[in-house]
Amino acid sequence: MSDPLEDPDDDWWNSPVNRRESIWLGLAGAWSVGIFAWMAGFTQFGDQNPIGTTYDVDPEQYQERVAEYKEAAEETEDGLVPPGDSVYVGAMRFNWDGLPAVLEAGREYDIHLGAYDVQHGFSVRPEENLNKQINLQVFPGSEWVIPMTFDEPGTYHVVCNEFCGQGHRTMHGRFTVVEG
Amino acid sequence: MSAITSLFRNDYDADGFRTCSVTGLDVHRSVENHVKLFGLTAVIALAVGGVFAFTVAMTRWEFIGFLDPGSYYTHLSLHAWNLLIFWMVFMEIAILYVGGPMVLGRKLPLRRLASAGWVIMALGAVGVNASILLTEAPNEAPLLTAYVPLPVSPWFYGTAIVFLFGTTIAALPFFATIWFETRGTRRSLPLVAFGAFITGIIAVEAILGGIAAFAYALAWRVDLIAAVEPGIYRQLYWIIGHGSQQINLLAMITVWYFLTHVVGGAVVVSEKVSRTAFVFYLFFINLGAAHHLLVDPGVSAGWRIWNTSYAFYGAAFASMIHAFAIPAGIEAGRRRRGQGGGLFGWLTSAPWGNPVFAATVFSIILFGFLGGITGVVMGQMQVNMTWHNTFAAVGHFHATVVLGTTLAFMGLVFFVIKTMFRRDFVSNTLASAVPYAYAGAMSIVTLMMMYAGILYGVPRRTAEVVRNIPGSEFSFAAAIPIFMIFGIFAVVAIASGALFILVSVGSLLFGDRLPGGDDGGLLPEGGLHADGGQPIHAVELRGTFTLCLVFLAVFIAIYVLNWYLVTQLWSIGA
Numbered sequence: 001m002s003d004p005l006e007d008p009d010d011d012w013w014n015s016p017v018n019r020r021e022s023i024w025l026g027l028a029g030a031w032s033v034g035i036f037a038w039m040a041g042f043t044q045f046g047d048q049n050p051i052g053t054t055y056d057v058d059p060e061q062y063q064e065r066v067a068e069y070k071e072a073a074e075e076t077e078d079g080l081v082p083p084g085d086s087v088y089v090g091a092m093r094f095n096w097d098g099l100p101a102v103l104e105a106g107r108e109y110d111i112h113l114g115a116y117d118v119q120h121g122f123s124v125r126p127e128e129n130l131n132k133q134i135n136l137q138v139f140p141g142s143e144w145v146i147p148m149t150f151d152e153p154g155t156y157h158v159v160c161n162e163f164c165g166q167g168h169r170t171m172h173g174r175f176t177v178v179e180g
Numbered sequence: 181m182s183a184i185t186s187l188f189r190n191d192y193d194a195d196g197f198r199t200c201s202v203t204g205l206d207v208h209r210s211v212e213n214h215v216k217l218f219g220l221t222a223v224i225a226l227a228v229g230g231v232f233a234f235t236v237a238m239t240r241w242e243f244i245g246f247l248d249p250g251s252y253y254t255h256l257s258l259h260a261w262n263l264l265i266f267w268m269v270f271m272e273i274a275i276l277y278v279g280g281p282m283v284l285g286r287k288l289p290l291r292r293l294a295s296a297g298w299v300i301m302a303l304g305a306v307g308v309n310a311s312i313l314l315t316e317a318p319n320e321a322p323l324l325t326a327y328v329p330l331p332v333s334p335w336f337y338g339t340a341i342v343f344l345f346g347t348t349i350a351a352l353p354f355f356a357t358i359w360f361e362t363r364g365t366r367r368s369l370p371l372v373a374f375g376a377f378i379t380g381i382i383a384v385e386a387i388l389g390g391i392a393a394f395a396y397a398l399a400w401r402v403d404l405i406a407a408v409e410p411g412i413y414r415q416l417y418w419i420i421g422h423g424s425q426q427i428n429l430l431a432m433i434t435v436w437y438f439l440t441h442v443v444g445g446a447v448v449v450s451e452k453v454s455r456t457a458f459v460f461y462l463f464f465i466n467l468g469a470a471h472h473l474l475v476d477p478g479v480s481a482g483w484r485i486w487n488t489s490y491a492f493y494g495a496a497f498a499s500m501i502h503a504f505a506i507p508a509g510i511e512a513g514r515r516r517r518g519q520g521g522g523l524f525g526w527l528t529s530a531p532w533g534n535p536v537f538a539a540t541v542f543s544i545i546l547f548g549f550l551g552g553i554t555g556v557v558m559g560q561m562q563v564n565m566t567w568h569n570t571f572a573a574v575g576h577f578h579a580t581v582v583l584g585t586t587l588a589f590m591g592l593v594f595f596v597i598k599t600m601f602r603r604d605f606v607s608n609t610l611a612s613a614v615p616y617a618y619a620g621a622m623s624i625v626t627l628m629m630m631y632a633g634i635l636y637g638v639p640r641r642t643a644e645v646v647r648n649i650p651g652s653e654f655s656f657a658a659a660i661p662i663f664m665i666f667g668i669f670a671v672v673a674i675a676s677g678a679l680f681i682l683v684s685v686g687s688l689l690f691g692d693r694l695p696g697g698d699d700g701g702l703l704p705e706g707g708l709h710a711d712g713g714q715p716i717h718a719v720e721l722r723g724t725f726t727l728c729l730v731f732l733a734v735f736i737a738i739y740v741l742n743w744y745l746v747t748q749l750w751s752i753g754a
């Protein structure tokens with residue numbers, strides 16, 4: 001029988017498989033293993049991986065760390081110039097604490113991401129090219145340190161892309177990347 | 181009232197059975213009436229959720245800007261819960277009863293539990309709707325996810341647990357049927373019953389995760405525990421958040437095997453291959469829920485890669501198996517009947533005027549090309565950085581659960597109207613138009629969502645950002661033309677959905693009663709079972725093979741394009 005509403009024949013396991021279906025199984029299997037290998041391999045040879053180090057931190061403590069960082073940073077018209085290679089961003093309803101910031105192109109920074117209240121989304125893109133954008137989740141209780149190197153100078157806009165309350169849509173920040 | 185009671189009336193023999201004039205199945209009154217009850221409830225949820233689809237879409241189309249942000253998140257929550265959860269899950273319980281007792285020709289066991297399950301589910305569904313509507317500051321609308329520690333009404337978590345509990349109760353008669361049927365025998369169930377059984381197991385896993393997640397959040401909201409970990413909640417939540425979508429997927433695939441057979445004359449080309457694919461789902465598919473955590477802090481890269489890939493793409497492989505097996509079933513069935521020569525004659529000569537067939541085939545094609553491919557691509561850890569929480573993710577899941585599941589379930593509702601309610605359509609022309617209009621318009625809507633998200637970075641879950649971000653000179657104004665197309669076709673799609681409701685409800689209330697033995701024009705040419713023909717494994721499946729090669733080529737192209745966009749980014753990560 002070949003009817004999905006009736007019990008199959010007793011020897012259904014041994015029935016031959018159509019030749020083209022067998023070929024398709026091979027193609028689909030190879031593609032499945034191939035895309036796994038590419039994703040896993042890209043963590044080794046690729047330059048864009050959402051991988052960093054996470055530290056548990058009390059939200060108030062993280063807020064203090066951001067405040068200390070802001071003390072140490074130089075204030076300019078375009079925003080804070082970080083004192084070293086670490087850049088702190090504190091997400092809160094409905095503001096990005098620590099932004100705007102001024103960074104140098106071609107220099108690797110450790111971006112510290114954390115939230116003071118609820119979950120937020122760290123979503124960044126250069127002004128003139130909206131299809132270059134990245135999105136990372138930000139938690140209260142975690143400090144996520146991700147290295148980033150902005151290679152092109154320009155203005156990078158940060159919006160929140162996790163619903164964080166009524167004023168969610170107004171949450172906007174900025175990186176100004178200048179020639180290094 | 182009499183109009184409603186007459187909906188639950190059919191001519192049964194002294195034992196309460198009748199023979200279905202389309203499927204030939206022996207159908208018991210108890211099964212049929214519960215399928216009708218759960219199906220009708222699902223359609224009500226579809227209508228309610230559809231109203232909010234309109235208000236939500238007309239807000240995202242900022243040219244109209246229908247709702248203020250405060251109401252927007254409330255409407256978005258109601259849209260999500262009524263369509264993604266209540267419409268789907270009520271339908272899925274009906275599908276379990278079809279796939280179990282109806283296909284196996286049994287009465288519905290534990291009938292009181294089935295009815296009690298319905299009552300508890302209905303209470304939970306009404307409760308969730310009420311808790312969203314009655315939310316007051318400082319609580320926020322839950323949306324689908326109710327991520328802690330955003331304050332959400334404890335009534336929301338409580339009533340969601342009630343709904344999940346009711347669903348578990350309602351599923352028990354199905355499991356009892358399978359238990360009674362297979363206890364002490366080495367019987368192989370029919371493929372549709374087997375698919376329904378795997379769906380049921382996946383559902384139990386999902387529901388347990390959901391109860392755990394919502395109970396954890398509820399305990400925190402009522403001060404039983406002092407604090408919640410967002411990361412732990414997200415892990416628990418996505419067991420149901422995505423697990424429920426895997427229920428939709430498996431139920432839909434089971435419906436595909438069922439409907440392509442009864443209205444398209446499809447056969448099973450290989451029991452071994454199709455069943456193995458279902459077993460792959462059983463083992464691997466729920467791992468994939470981790471793809472929601474790909475850009476979260478605190479989870480290792482190895483954990484993310486292993487889980488998001490369903491263990492070397494075991495579940496994606498299974499879906500690609502069904503992607504071949506189901507069209508191949510139609511091709512083999514029709515070629516053996518001598519219906520359609522050449523490469524695609526079997527497809528072009530198929531019953532395209534039958535809305536059940538058209539809805540099913542559009543569901544298969546659009547789920548695969550728009551939903552399946554984008555799901556695998558955005559589920560790769562690095563690509564996910566460019567998709568996560570953008571409008572493109574919304575496009576992806578509208579391709580899976582609207583173009584895929586909702587279209588297939590619409591076909592099933594039409595099928596049930598004729599075969600179980602025994603009513604003719606009030607208008608065959610309008611009924612036939614529904615899948616074409618809905619699939620066509622919704623395809624454009626989902627594509628625009630994806631373009632807006634990927635090419636313009638427009639975020640999801642926001643009332644306005646395209647024309648204006650309050651307090652900022654920046655906006656996503658470049659995406660305005662995309663949203664003009666989105667908005668216009670969203671109106672067409674929602675109108676087509678309303679047409680579906682009108683035709684369905686109109687046919688139930690005013691459609692002519694089909695005489696006993698009448699197949700309502702549903703059966704394929706030559707009847708359900710064609711005699712003779714060559715053995716199935718020897719049929720030349722050239723058409724399906726060609727279609728699948730096209731599918732693979734599109735898959736590769738979209739994969740390469742997305743990875744190209746990733747490599748254009750500045751350097752990120754350790």
